[in-house]
Every structure is written in structure tokens, then in C-alpha cells.
Amino acid sequence: xxxxxxxxxxxxxxxxxxxxxVLLAATGELVAEKSGVLNLGVEGMMIMGAxxxxxxxxxxxxxxxxxxxxxxxxxxxxxxFAILTQVFLSNQVGTGLALTLFGLxxxxxxGKSYEGIRPPATTKLDFGPLSELPxxxxxxxxxxxxxxxxxxxxxxxxxxLNKTRVGLVLRAVGENHDAAHALGYRVIAVRIxxxxxxxxxxxxxxxxxxxxRVPQWTEGMTAGAGWIALAIVVFASxxxxxxxxxxxxxxxxxxxxxxxxxxxxxxxxxxxxxxPYVITIVVLVILSAVHRHGVQAAPAAxxxxxxASS
Amino acid sequence: xxxxSFLITTAATAMxxxxxxxxxAEEPLKVGFIYVGPVGDMGWSYQHDQGRQAIEAEYGDKVQxxxxxxxxxxxxxxxxxxxxxxxxxxxxxxxSFGYMDAVMNVAAKFPDVxxxxxxxxxxADNVAVYDAKFFxxxxxxxxxxxxxxxxxxxxYIASFPIPExxxxxxxxxxxxxxxxxxxxxxxxxxxxxxxxxxxxDAAAALIAxxxxxxxxxxxxxxxxxxxxxxxxxxxxxxxxxxxAFAPMPRVTSTIDNWAPYYVQRVGAMLDGSWASGATWGxxxxxxxxxxxxxxxxxxxxxxEALALKDAIAAGTYHPFTGPLNKQDGSAWLAEGVxxxxxxxxxxxxxxxxxxxxxxx
Numbered sequence: 072x073x074x075x076x077x078x079x080x081x082x083x084x085x086x087x088x089x090x091x092x093v094l095l096a097a098t099g100e101l102v103a104e105k106s107g108v109l110n111l112g113v114e115g116m117m118i119m120g121a122x123x124x125x126x127x128x129x130x131x132x133x134x135x136x137x138x139x140x141x142x143x144x145x146x147x148x149x150x151x152f153a154i155l156t157q158v159f160l161s162n163q164v165g166t167g168l169a170l171t172l173f174g175l176x177x178x179x180x181x182g183k184s185y186e187g188i189r190p191p192a193t194t195k196l197d198f199g200p201l202s203e204l205p206x207x208x209x210x211x212x213x214x215x216x217x218x219x220x221x222x223x224x225x226x227x228x229x230x231x232l233n234k235t236r237v238g239l240v241l242r243a244v245g246e247n248h249d250a251a252h253a254l255g256y257r258v259i260a261v262r263i264x265x266x267x268x269x270x271x272x273x274x275x276x277x278x279x280x281x282x283x284r285v286p287q288w289t290e291g292m293t294a295g296a297g298w299i300a301l302a303i304v305v306f307a308s309x310x311x312x313x314x315x316x317x318x319x320x321x322x323x324x325x326x327x328x329x330x331x332x333x334x335x336x337x338x339x340x341x342x343x344x345x346x347p348y349v350i351t352i353v354v355l356v357i358l359s360a361v362h363r364h365g366v367q368a369a370p371a372a373x374x375x376x377x378x379a380s381s
Numbered sequence: 382x383x384x385x386s387f388l389i390t391t392a393a394t395a396m397x398x399x400x401x402x403x404x405x406a407e408e409p410l411k412v413g414f415i416y417v418g419p420v421g422d423m424g425w426s427y428q429h430d431q432g433r434q435a436i437e438a439e440y441g442d443k444v445q446x447x448x449x450x451x452x453x454x455x456x457x458x459x460x461x462x463x464x465x466x467x468x469x470x471x472x473x474x475x476x477s478f479g480y481m482d483a484v485m486n487v488a489a490k491f492p493d494v495x496x497x498x499x500x501x502x503x504x505a506d507n508v509a510v511y512d513a514k515f516f517x518x519x520x521x522x523x524x525x526x527x528x529x530x531x532x533x534x535x536x537y538i539a540s541f542p543i544p545e546x547x548x549x550x551x552x553x554x555x556x557x558x559x560x561x562x563x564x565x566x567x568x569x570x571x572x573x574x575x576x577x578x579x580x581x582d583a584a585a586a587l588i589a590x591x592x593x594x595x596x597x598x599x600x601x602x603x604x605x606x607x608x609x610x611x612x613x614x615x616x617x618x619x620x621x622x623x624x625a626f627a628p629m630p631r632v633t634s635t636i637d638n639w640a641p642y643y644v645q646r647v648g649a650m651l652d653g654s655w656a657s658g659a660t661w662g663x664x665x666x667x668x669x670x671x672x673x674x675x676x677x678x679x680x681x682x683x684x685e686a687l688a689l690k691d692a693i694a695a696g697t698y699h700p701f702t703g704p705l706n707k708q709d710g711s712a713w714l715a716e717g718v719x720x721x722x723x724x725x726x727x728x729x730x731x732x733x734x735x736x737x738x739x740x741x
Contacts, residue, residue: 089578333589
């Protein structure tokens with residue numbers, strides 16, 4: 072099916088693939104920030120996930136194990152960050168930046184022998200007759216399982232943060248760690264868990280990049296995706312559903328602008344290539360302005376170190 | 382050692398190092414590089430780093446090289462270049478077009494340091510420029526593409542609308558058109574030199590538009606991987622051989638071989654004969670190499686491509702030979718006239734027949 076020279080089905084498929092890495096990383100970072108920790112090492116965790124996932128998928132021939140390894144690699148790096156910032160109380164901004172540099176360097180070292188190799192294919196889910204449906208079948212039921220998993224993770228994150236006791240505790244820790252501590256919640260433990268979850272999702276996003284979206288390992292291949300994820304969390308004013316909107320808008324317009332170029336639309340290319348950034352920011356700013364949550368939406372204890380004696 | 386004399390000695394050493402006096406030959410010549418992508422991109426920056434390694438292999442202890450990778454074009458490049466100059470590098474290679482103004486600014490501040498800028502056009506007493514005639518390789522790619530395409534649609538992932546890239550698009554289109562008049566060229570501007578995810582998306586967008594040849598003027602192998610996934614799409618190795626993707630999708634490649642130039646320029650520094658200038662090497666000087674043409678290419682097409690390569694190397698054929706018109710139909714080159722190097726170095730228009738609009 073084509074609309075104005077653009078193949079809608081191909082576009083949707085590209086949109087989903089293009090958005091998934093950033094969506095996963097941003098969802099993970101959302102949880103970490105909701106617990107009051109600013110981890111600027113998303114880029115580093117993503118690329119560790121990309122190389123770890125790729126290495127294991129190639130070694131075992133099994134992409135599922137690859138994704139698991141990617142999540143573990145991301146979580147491992149996040150735990151390093153957690154130890155430094157939560158136990159040794161190092162500065163979160165500095166440590167996060169260092170984590171990105173560390174991840175980029177270490178992944179380049181690990182990945183040296185994986186350049187130019189093709190990873191095993193990640194299977195598309197088989198929905199049987201559903202995927203035969205005209206248009207809808209191709210748009211909704213023809214993706215690889217990671218796309219559905221990422222959507223499920225966003226929904227689960229939204230549910231846990233907003234509807235469960237665990238989410239309430241996590242948010243309490245992020246809003247006012249002294250009060251949470253006085254109530255008997257283990258602030259450090261909650262934050263370490265949130266960081267590990269964030270790292271695992273960033274790692275999954277990285278693995279999706281190297282196993283599905285590109286698919287290959289190249290040094291420095293995240294090329295700033297981690298920073299986009301961080302920005303999306305802010306513009307989404309720390310809400311899971313808006314992270315989804317932000318990530319899909321960004322990925323969708325990135326895919327669309329390339330397709331418009333390929334279809335030779337006479338829109339200035341400069342406008343097209345800045346569109347993903349501009350439109351995502353504008354839409355998310357409008358969303359948060361409408362709800363009057365803008366700046367106040369940040370968790371109150373974001374970026375502050377906690378020590379029980381203080 | 383007294384502190385003051387230590388300081389004086391250090392300062393003296395630094396001055397001698399930056400002046401590079403032959404009398405103190407035991408001090409190694411320090412050579413710095415900045416790359417726009419990571420060394421492991423397996424394309425452009427990788428190839429420059431091969432050149433750096435060739436310098437080390439050739440001169441051993443007489444030189445000491447350092448590099449900074451993934452340096453963004455723009456203000457940060459100025460910081461990186463300044464740092465390299467302050468660290469006492471005597472010769473600094475800046476290996477991307479977008480470093481041009483940063484090189485000029487830093488070179489003005491460090492008149493004793495020599496700079497070499499790849500693919501640029503601004504020179505000074507201590508700034509030389511060098512470039513390779515990539516468009517010669519594109520002529521060969523275009524010929525193969527025109528012969529092999531079944532959909533008659535060729536896709537081109539372009540980076541930035543600068544002369545070096547526009548020459549390539551024009552040359553590829555002209556030579557594809559020559560052997561296949563029905564051919565169409567679709568260009569997607571990625572506005573990046575290195576972003577594997579975006580390059581892969583651009584390749585996917587082109588393939589969705591029905592192209593079965595993907596050319597790239599970006600640095601990673603992501604488009605190759607995407608084409609391999611699609612199956613019946615051919616590609617060309619860019620900057621580096623990208624031989625891991627042969628025989629399909631990569632059917633041949635244009636290899637930038639900077640090593641001989643780098644070795645020669647460092648040699649000139651060592652014997653004191655370095656002078657500013659502009660070097661534009663091609664297939665004839667070995668700066669542009671054509672990678673092995675794989676078995677996926679029919680024998681007669683391969684023979685045609687090799688004959689073209691030999692004609693370009695011998696100087697009997699120029700990829701931009703008239704009669705040629707610009708995209709708007711106005712005359713560019715008259716019958717039999719070939720394009721001047723200076724004119725090509727400033728190329729800012731498409732040739733007649735390309736339907737896309739060139740971003741200005």
C-alpha cells in the first residue's frame with residue numbers, strides 16, 4: 072500500500088525498527104531517574120549491550136541469548152555506576168560521563184574481532200492468519216519479537232510506576248530520599264535496583280541496534296542514540312507513555328524523512344533532516360505545557376546523593 | 382636538579398621539539414592525526430589510520446604518531462587540533478572536509494606546526510591540502526551499476542552536499558547512463574559521515590523505493606549489511622575494501638590509499654623539504670585503488686570496467702568529458718573538453734538527467 076509515493080508498510084516497519092533502541096534505553100533511564108539517580112552513561116551502556124549481545128549471538132548462533140547478554144552487559148556497567156555513586160557517593164554527572172567514555176572504549180576493544188561478521192537473524196513472530204490481514208496485518212503483526220517485547224516493557228513500566236506499591240516506593244525514593252529513609256525504605260537498594268533495570272534496558276536497546284537494526288558490529292555504532300534517549304526522558308516529563316510517543320515520533324520522522332528523500336519529494340533536505348529533533352521537542356513540550364507539569368515534573372531528589380547519616 | 386633549571390631545560394626541549402631542528406635528530410618527529418569517525422569504522426577513518434601505521438612502519442623510532450578519533454566537525458575540532466599542537470606535534474593531519482576552518486584558525490596560531498588537510502581547498506604557508514579523485518572510482522562503479530541493475534534505479538547514500546560528494550554522484554550517474562540510458566539515480570542525504578543506524582535506515586529507504594544498487598559516500602559498512610539482508614542488491618566498498626561483504630553484495634570497491642602520500646610527506650618533514658601545496662591523486666598515482674571485482678559481476682562487464690580503469694590510469698580518458706550539460710540544461714563542457722581540476726574542486730551542481738534537487 073502506498074500513499075503519496077511512500078510505501079506505508081515499509082515505512083511502519085522502518086519506524087518500529089528505528090525507534091526500538093531509543094525507546095528501550097529511554098524507558099530504562101526513566102526508571103533510574105524516577106528513583107532519583109541521573110545516569111548520563113546511557114550511551115556507554117547501550118554500546119556495551121550492542122557489543123555484548125553481538126558477541127554472544129554470534130558465538131551461540133542464538134539471538135535470544137544475544138539479547139540476554141546485551142541486557143546483562145548493560146546492567147553490569149550500570150552496577151559499576153551504582154557502586155560508585157550510591158556506595159562511594161561520587162558525583163553522578165561526572166561518573167555518568169565517565170561511564171559513557173569507558174563503555175565506548177571497552178566495547179571497541181572487545182569488538183575488534185567481530186567487525187564485518189553477520190549476526191544470526193532475529194525471527195519475526197508468527198501470528199498465523201493475523202499477519203495475512205490486508206494492511207493491518209503487515210503493519211501490526213509482522214515485526215520481530217523484540218519490538219513487541221519493548222512495547223510490553225513500556226506498558227509494564229507504566230503500570231508498575233503508577234499502579235503498584237513498588238512504583239510508589241520507587242517514586243518516594245526519587246522525590247524525597249530522607250522521608251523514604253525515615254519510613255524505613257532502603258533508599259540505596261531501591262536505587263541500585265532501578266539503575267540495574269535501566270542498564271539492562273539500555274543494553275537491550277544496544278543489542279537491538281547491532282543485531283537487528285544495522286545489523287552488524289561497528290565501533291561507536293550507537294553514534295549518540297544514548298543522548299537522544301536522555302533528552303526524550305526530559306521532554307517526556309518523566310512519563311512512560313510520553314517516552315513511547317517521543318521515541319516513536321523521533322524514530323518515525325527519521326525513517327519518514329529518509330523515505331521522502333528517496334521518493335524525491337521537493338521538500339528542502341535541510342528541513343527534513345532536522346525535522347525529527349524539532350518535531351519531537353515541540354510535541355513533547357506542548358504535551359507537558361498542556362498539563363502544566365513542565366519543569367516541576369522532574370523527581371525532586373534527581374541527581375542528589377543520599378547518605379543515611381546526613 | 383634545581384627547579385628553575387629544570388623548567389628552563391623543559392622549555393628548551395619543547396622549543397627544540399616544535400622547531401624540529403635536524404641537529405637534534407634523536408628527538409622523534411611527532412605526527413598527530415584527527416579522525417572524524419572511529420578507527421574501527423572499516424571505511425574512511427580506518428583507511429587513514431592504515432596510512433598512519435605505514436608512517437610508523439617506514440620511519441620507526443624517528444617518528445612518534447598519535448591520533449584522536451571521532452572528533453566532530455566544527456568547534457570541537459579546533460580544540461582537538463590545538464591540543465595536538467600544544468603536545469608538540471610537528472605535523473598534523475586533519476582528515477575530514479569539515480575541519481577546514483578549524484585547521485586554518487589553529488594553523489594561524491601555530492606558525493611552526495605544519496598542517497595537512499584532507500579534501501579541503503584552503504591553504505597557507507603551513508597548511509597543505511590533499512585529496513583523492515574518488516570520482517574516478519565512481520566512474521567504474523557507475524558502469525558496473527548501469528550494466529547490472531534490473532530495476533534501473535540506483536540509490537546513493539550521500540553525506541554532505543560538498544564538491545567531493547557531488548563529483549561522485551555526477552560521475553556515477555554519467556557512467557551508469559552511458560551504458561544504460563533508462564537508469565535513474567535516487568539520492569538520500571544522511572547529513573553524517575558516520576552513523577551506522579542512520580546509514581542502514583537510508584539503505585533500507587532506498588531499497589524500499591526499488592533500487593537494486595546502493596552506493597554510499599558515508600563511512601560505515603552498515604549499508605553493506607542492510608543490502609546483504611535484502612539479498613538481491615549490490616553495493617560497492619567505500620574508502621576501504623569492505624571485503625568482508627564480497628562477493629555479494631559488495632562487487633568491487635574504491636580504496637583510498639593514503640599510505641604513500643603520508644610516508645612521503647613525513648619524509649619531507651624529516652629532511653626539511655616540506656612545503657605547502659595541493660595534491661590530488663588518482664588511479665594513476667595509486668591514491669585511488671579499485672578493489673577486486675567479484676564473481677557476481679558478469680565477465681564482460683568486469684572486462685569493460687577494467688578497461689575503463691586502465692584508460693583513466695593512462696590518462697586517455699577523463700570521467701568528465703564533454704559534451705555535458707548541467708542539470709538545468711545549460712552547457713557545461715563542450716564536445717571533447719575535459720573538466721579542469723579547479724572547476725571540479727568547487728563542483729556545486731548536478732549534471733543533466735539527475736532529477737533530484739541538490740540541497741544548497
